[in-house]
Amino acid sequence: MKTYEYELVKMEPVQTDNDTVQEILNDRGLHGYRFIRIEKLWARDSDWNPIQRNFLVLEKVIEEEL
Numbered sequence: 001m002k003t004y005e006y007e008l009v010k011m012e013p014v015q016t017d018n019d020t021v022q023e024i025l026n027d028r029g030l031h032g033y034r035f036i037r038i039e040k041l042w043a044r045d046s047d048w049n050p051i052q053r054n055f056l057v058l059e060k061v062i063e064e065e066l
Contacts, residue, residue: 001065002062004060005060006057009056016054025056033060034060038056
């Protein structure tokens, strides 16, 4: 049986450049995660105001034998 584990990684608007994304994907890839997509979700800023942010969506497949 396969189960899936997902991880959301918040992308900072200015600080998350191409090299940073590559480092994140390489690091998480070593732990079995793969890139699925970039998703825009609601979050809160430092003053707790609702804003939309981009998140990397990563997936990890866990295979279990029954």
